[in-house]
Amino acid sequence: MTRILSVESSCDETSVAIIEDGSTILSNIIASQVKSHVRFGGVVPEVASRHHVEQITQVIDLAFEEADSTIDDIDAIAVTEGPGLVGALLIGVTAAKTLAFIHDKPLIATNHLAGHIYASQLENELSFPLMSLIVSGGHTELIYMKDHLDFEIIGETQDDAVGEAYDKVGRLLDLPYPAGKHMDVLANTGVAEYNVPRAMINEDNLDFSFSGMKSAVMNLVHNANQRGESINHANLATSFQEAVVEVLVTKVLKALETHPETKQFILAGGVAANSGLRNGLTNALAEHHPDIELLIPPLRLCGDNAAMIGAAAYHQYQEQEFTDLSLNANPGLALV
Ligand code: KG4
Ligand code: ZN
Numbered sequence: 228m229t230r231i232l233s234v235e236s237s238c239d240e241t242s243v244a245i246i247e248d249g250s251t252i253l254s255n256i257i258a259s260q261v262k263s264h265v266r267f268g269g270v271v272p273e274v275a276s277r278h279h280v281e282q283i284t285q286v287i288d289l290a291f292e293e294a295d296s297t298i299d300d301i302d303a304i305a306v307t308e309g310p311g312l313v314g315a316l317l318i319g320v321t322a323a324k325t326l327a328f329i330h331d332k333p334l335i336a337t338n339h340l341a342g343h344i345y346a347s348q349l350e351n352e353l354s355f356p357l358m359s360l361i362v363s364g365g366h367t368e369l370i371y372m373k374d375h376l377d378f379e380i381i382g383e384t385q386d387d388a389v390g391e392a393y394d395k396v397g398r399l400l401d402l403p404y405p406a407g408k409h410m411d412v413l414a415n416t417g418v419a420e421y422n423v424p425r426a427m428i429n430e431d432n433l434d435f436s437f438s439g440m441k442s443a444v445m446n447l448v449h450n451a452n453q454r455g456e457s458i459n460h461a462n463l464a465t466s467f468q469e470a471v472v473e474v475l476v477t478k479v480l481k482a483l484e485t486h487p488e489t490k491q492f493i494l495a496g497g498v499a500a501n502s503g504l505r506n507g508l509t510n511a512l513a514e515h516h517p518d519i520e521l522l523i524p525p526l527r528l529c530g531d532n533a534a535m536i537g538a539a540a541y542h543q544y545q546e547q548e549f550t551d552l553s554l555n556a557n558p559g560l561a562l563v
Contacts, residue, residue: 237311249541309560382433417461
């Protein structure tokens with residue numbers, strides 16, 4: 228039995244988890260700072276770092292308490308190395324290094340995006356080859372995996388991430404930060420009255436572009452304002468969501484055509500919480516690829532959390548992929 232204590236602090240959640248054998252959550256404490264960033268309409272990096280500093284020791288204590296464990300039960304310490312905000316990552320990295328040093332435990336540096344994919348391992352066993360769509364605030368990537376920790380990027384956004392586009396459109400509609408969730412709720416109450424372009428949908432590649440779609444919506448709102456016309460916010464949210472989901476689902480189906488041996492498809496990242504995307508992907512796979520098992524994490528594991536970092540780190544532990552105390556935060560860390 229392997230128990231890993233994992234730390235995640237890449238953005239605006241301070242989280243510490245204790246995971247057994249990469250799949251059983253003994254504890255997963257998440258201290259969110261969203262309330263402190265709402266009034267600024269986005270994450271303020273300096274504020275995020277200060278919150279992580281204030282929270283981290285308490286969150287570590289709570290993780291031990293809830294798991295009914297002590298440091299003696301822990302085989303390794305894992306931490307998100309990147310990508311993320313450098314000042315935020317540094318707090319987690321420093322905490323993890325300190326624990327590893329004092330208690331003489333192996334240290335594992337884990338990629339945040341790998342964590343999002345491995346969130347699904349906390350509910351289901353993974354089988355390969357698998358494909359994953361990562362949709363978060365900073366990333367939109369299609370990943371192909373022949374085995375554990377073997378990542379191949381087969382498609383990615385050329386500009387904005389989906390979550391970023393959601394947050395910016397939502398802000399324009401006066402929704403509080405992070406607006407993605409509120410846009411989703413609003414989208415379920417309207418009809419797709421407005422025309423939003425499906426960027427790159429017909430192009431013969433697996434890449435995305437969300438900046439143009441975001442701008443199209445912004446122009447629609449500005450033009451209406453200039454003409455003194457009112458915009459129906461719910462209908463605009465629905466129009467945007469339908470366009471985004473159609474683009475994502477179309478590219479997923481295209482990717483699966485070129486990789487017919489795929490056994491599982493994993494939806495990953497904060498935007499995996501989106502109801503339109505969850506439904507759209509579920510229906511599309513049931514219709515076109517009924518043999519592919521679709522894994523979508525429960526809502527509590529879609530957003531940033533340390534349990535997913537512990538799930539990915541378990542395989543690094545098995546490979547003895549340890550790092551030393553010279554580990555530094557790497558804000559631009561790539562998956563491959
Ligand atoms: O993975 P995540 O928690 O943090 C990053 O690693 O970026 O993703 C956060 C993103 C934010 O942009 C947030 O607005 C978006 O996920 N999000 C949603 C929904 N829930 C969270 N976007 C659309 N619909 C949702 N239901
Ligand atoms: Zn994330």
